[in-house]
Amino acid sequence: MKPRDENKIAQVYKATLKLVKARGLAGITMQSVAKEAEMATGTLYIYFKNKDAIIFNLFHVCVQNSAQVFFRNYNPSAPYKEALHLIWYNIMRHRMEHFDESVFLEQCFHSPFIDEPTKVRVKKMFDPLRELIERGKQEQELKDMDSFWLLSFMMGSINEVVKRAVYFNKKISDEMLEMNFMMCWDGMKA
Amino acid sequence: MKPRDENKIAQVYKATLKLVKARGLAGITMQSVAKEAEMATGTLYIYFKNKDAIIFNLFHVCVQNSAQVFFRNYNPSAPYKEALHLIWYNIMRHRMEHFDESVFLEQCFHSPFIDEPTKVRVKKMFDPLRELIERGKQEQELKDMDSFWLLSFMMGSINEVVKRAVYFNKKISDEMLEMNFMMCWDGMKA
Amino acid sequence: MKPRDENKIAQVYKATLKLVKARGLAGITMQSVAKEAEMATGTLYIYFKNKDAIIFNLFHVCVQNSAQVFFRNYNPSAPYKEALHLIWYNIMRHRMEHFDESVFLEQCFHSPFIDEPTKVRVKKMFDPLRELIERGKQEQELKDMDSFWLLSFMMGSINEVVKRAVYFNKKISDEMLEMNFMMCWDGMKA
Amino acid sequence: MKPRDENKIAQVYKATLKLVKARGLAGITMQSVAKEAEMATGTLYIYFKNKDAIIFNLFHVCVQNSAQVFFRNYNPSAPYKEALHLIWYNIMRHRMEHFDESVFLEQCFHSPFIDEPTKVRVKKMFDPLRELIERGKQEQELKDMDSFWLLSFMMGSINEVVKRAVYFNKKISDEMLEMNFMMCWDGMKA
DNA sequence: CATGAATGAGTTTTCATTCAT
DNA sequence: TATGAATGAAAACTCATTCAT
Numbered sequence: 001m002k003p004r005d006e007n008k009i010a011q012v013y014k015a016t017l018k019l020v021k022a023r024g025l026a027g028i029t030m031q032s033v034a035k036e037a038e039m040a041t042g043t044l045y046i047y048f049k050n051k052d053a054i055i056f057n058l059f060h061v062c063v064q065n066s067a068q069v070f071f072r073n074y075n076p077s078a079p080y081k082e083a084l085h086l087i088w089y090n091i092m093r094h095r096m097e098h099f100d101e102s103v104f105l106e107q108c109f110h111s112p113f114i115d116e117p118t119k120v121r122v123k124k125m126f127d128p129l130r131e132l133i134e135r136g137k138q139e140q141e142l143k144d145m146d147s148f149w150l151l152s153f154m155m156g157s158i159n160e161v162v163k164r165a166v167y168f169n170k171k172i173s174d175e176m177l178e179m180n181f182m183m184c185w186d187g188m189k190a
Numbered sequence: 191m192k193p194r195d196e197n198k199i200a201q202v203y204k205a206t207l208k209l210v211k212a213r214g215l216a217g218i219t220m221q222s223v224a225k226e227a228e229m230a231t232g233t234l235y236i237y238f239k240n241k242d243a244i245i246f247n248l249f250h251v252c253v254q255n256s257a258q259v260f261f262r263n264y265n266p267s268a269p270y271k272e273a274l275h276l277i278w279y280n281i282m283r284h285r286m287e288h289f290d291e292s293v294f295l296e297q298c299f300h301s302p303f304i305d306e307p308t309k310v311r312v313k314k315m316f317d318p319l320r321e322l323i324e325r326g327k328q329e330q331e332l333k334d335m336d337s338f339w340l341l342s343f344m345m346g347s348i349n350e351v352v353k354r355a356v357y358f359n360k361k362i363s364d365e366m367l368e369m370n371f372m373m374c375w376d377g378m379k380a
Numbered sequence: 381m382k383p384r385d386e387n388k389i390a391q392v393y394k395a396t397l398k399l400v401k402a403r404g405l406a407g408i409t410m411q412s413v414a415k416e417a418e419m420a421t422g423t424l425y426i427y428f429k430n431k432d433a434i435i436f437n438l439f440h441v442c443v444q445n446s447a448q449v450f451f452r453n454y455n456p457s458a459p460y461k462e463a464l465h466l467i468w469y470n471i472m473r474h475r476m477e478h479f480d481e482s483v484f485l486e487q488c489f490h491s492p493f494i495d496e497p498t499k500v501r502v503k504k505m506f507d508p509l510r511e512l513i514e515r516g517k518q519e520q521e522l523k524d525m526d527s528f529w530l531l532s533f534m535m536g537s538i539n540e541v542v543k544r545a546v547y548f549n550k551k552i553s554d555e556m557l558e559m560n561f562m563m564c565w566d567g568m569k570a
Numbered sequence: 571m572k573p574r575d576e577n578k579i580a581q582v583y584k585a586t587l588k589l590v591k592a593r594g595l596a597g598i599t600m601q602s603v604a605k606e607a608e609m610a611t612g613t614l615y616i617y618f619k620n621k622d623a624i625i626f627n628l629f630h631v632c633v634q635n636s637a638q639v640f641f642r643n644y645n646p647s648a649p650y651k652e653a654l655h656l657i658w659y660n661i662m663r664h665r666m667e668h669f670d671e672s673v674f675l676e677q678c679f680h681s682p683f684i685d686e687p688t689k690v691r692v693k694k695m696f697d698p699l700r701e702l703i704e705r706g707k708q709e710q711e712l713k714d715m716d717s718f719w720l721l722s723f724m725m726g727s728i729n730e731v732v733k734r735a736v737y738f739n740k741k742i743s744d745e746m747l748e749m750n751f752m753m754c755w756d757g758m759k760a
Numbered sequence: 761c762a763t764g765a766a767t768g769a770g771t772t773t774t775c776a777t778t779c780a781t
Numbered sequence: 782t783a784t785g786a787a788t789g790a791a792a793a794c795t796c797a798t799t800c801a802t
Binding site for chain 1: 351373
């Protein structure tokens with residue numbers, strides 16, 4: 001499959017994300033995706049093998065995107081709190097700006113579309129963050145507990161806030177963003 | 191005459207939760223629910239008008255359940271940290287033990303099954319927790335910021351941890367549970 | 381099947397006729413019949429082998445009824461016009477008063493419920509009328525043409541009038557009834 | 571691109587009429603219609619919203635057709651008997667040649683598919699015939715009675731004859747057709 | 761390549777019939 | 782007997798996928 005119009009793929013992804021956010025994975029049909037992406041159903045099959053392929057490929061694009069954004073401008077030799085702040089902030093911004101992707105990924109994890117090995121592979125992509133947490137513990141900046149919980153806690157401080165901000169249509173100011181990070185940091189720090 | 195077997199409704203709910211957890215809202219069919227609940231498909235329609243009704247009703251049952259459990263043994267005149275600890279713990283336990291309900295609710299929020307007014311009504315059910323947070327701010331136990339973010343942060347410290355514990359099949363000891371609460375508390379406290 | 385409550389059968393027939401008139405043979409379900417007859421669906425199966433049996437038996441009851449009513453007070457040795465008038469009048473009255481039966485019979489004729497041999501047997505039940513028409517031709521009271529058409533014409537002069545009277549909720553006076561017979565008679569007479 | 575095959579609608583109508591004639595409205599299923607029309611069941615839903623729509627639309631097509639055919643070649647300034655003869659003949663021919671349509675319309679009138687307002691609208695379409703009868707009364711060609719009954723009588727002289735001719739597989743010669751009109755005329759004339 | 765009509769397998773829903781009470 | 786819940790086969794309808802244009 002060597003499609004001419006690379007832009008069409010983006011349209012399909014965009015349409016899918018919009019629909020999943022609005023109606024869930026359960027709600028998307030090839031027809032609805034085609035309509036939202038402003039093309040014929042048949043055209044979808046020129047660019048994707050089948051429905052599963054759309055979801056599977058989009059899943060990987062989203063994961064890829066996240067991993068990339070999370071570590072943008074990351075300088076491992078920066079002071080610890082600063083380094084963590086950057087990543088926390090990167091993640092928060094990305095989630096805010098691409099909330100539909102978060103929803104999509106979330107739903108994929110509870111669907112037959114994504115299998116177990118894939119989930120494990122995804123987990124690996126966030127190893128650098130795991131390592132940063134490990135460093136924090138060694139430098140006695142963070143509480144001395146299994147990194148697993150520290151990481152979960154940190155992600156929770158982001159995910160839930162984003163989710164509720166979007167659900168309840170709440171704007172978050174830069175100042176408030178900072179205070180949210182402070183909560184996270186105070187929670188994690190030794 | 192054979193009376194209506196009210197137990198069947200519980201069987202259907204249980205089956206639905208199990209299936210949604212395993213395959214997502216997208217994955218359930220009436221046939222699969224009937225099979226999992228060990229009854230004929232036609233029987234489903236004796237107890238529920240249609241597929242939507244199963245999901246809609248189950249949604250409300252789950253919400254009801256949560257709200258009830260959250261404030262079990264709650265004593266409003268207890269010392270602040272103790273009061274918050276109890277509720278945090280109640281929520282955490284409930285989420286752990288009824289993870290399938292959390293997944294289900296999560297998926298419902300991004301589905302055509304649950305409409306906007308319903309979401310608002312649900313939010314209301316957790317007002318008592320909002321009030322407890324308000325009290326914490328007045329008593330200067332908690333950081334001075336919009337309760338909305340404090341609440342989100344607190345819920346995040348629970349939800350994400352539960353989710354990851356279940357996903358990655360991680361056991362959490364009582365001691366670790368306590369440390370997780372400490373992270374939450376340190377994050378929120380003034 | 382030796383049912384105790386003979387009245388129940390009548391209830392079922394009455395319910396069926398009412399429903400067929402309102403919604404056609406297509407519209408009746410065992411549940412709707414049971415509800416209309418004020419009994420449980422299971423009870424229907426005590427009195428009738430199955431759905432077909434209800435329709436089949438009712439069909440025969442209706443046919444029987446018609447045939448009986450048509451020739452009530454019939455005196456074969458009466459003057460010709462008088463004899464024909466009586467039967468015409470009997471049929472007209474019966475159709476008017478039991479319009480639902482006419483509708484039911486009509487629909488049965490175009491349904492898989494009634495087979496070809498049955499239709500032929502039914503035709504036979506109206507032989508006395510055919511004979512009266514034959515007599516009319518011999519006595520040169522009626523037009524000299526195949527009795528088949530004379531009979532059809534006569535029945536048409538009744539059926540259509542009844543149908544339209546009911547459809548459009550039109551009352552017919554005794555005088556007008558007489559004039560309708562006059563049309564029929566003028567049409568048939570030599 | 572494959573354009574919408576408008577011919578398919580005609581195929582569906584034809585199939586429906588055939589099936590209703592043979593088995594009644596009760597007997598048609600979407601599958602049977604699709605098979606008879608030689609297409610997949612899914613295709614039916616491209617051209618019609620649902621089963622009701624097939625019946626509803628076909629109903630209107632049939633009514634339209636009838637109304638149109640009835641007045642073919644009609645010359646209002648022709649001598650009265652001649653004018654009536656033409657219309658009687660048009661109706662008779664149409665009914666004979668499209669008996670399935672008559673059966674279908676008949677069944678529709680006793681079905682949940684066609685509502686009361688529709689029935690009234692249909693009645694209106696035959697006003698021109700009503701007017702012709704009115705003219706007959708003014709010119710003292712017809713009996714002096716409510717046109718309603720004259721019209722019903724006339725239609726009955728056609729419908730019943732056609733019905734029986736078809737049911738009993740009876741051929742009707744041109745001469746016999748003429749005699750049937752004579753019966754009708756003798757019945758109506760002053 | 762692009763389209764949307766056509767397909768038919770799969771899903772939701774209905775309903776005749778059975779069965780436990 | 783009478784009831785209405787339970788059943789599952791069949792009907793209505795949807796939708797991923799193919800195909801003719």
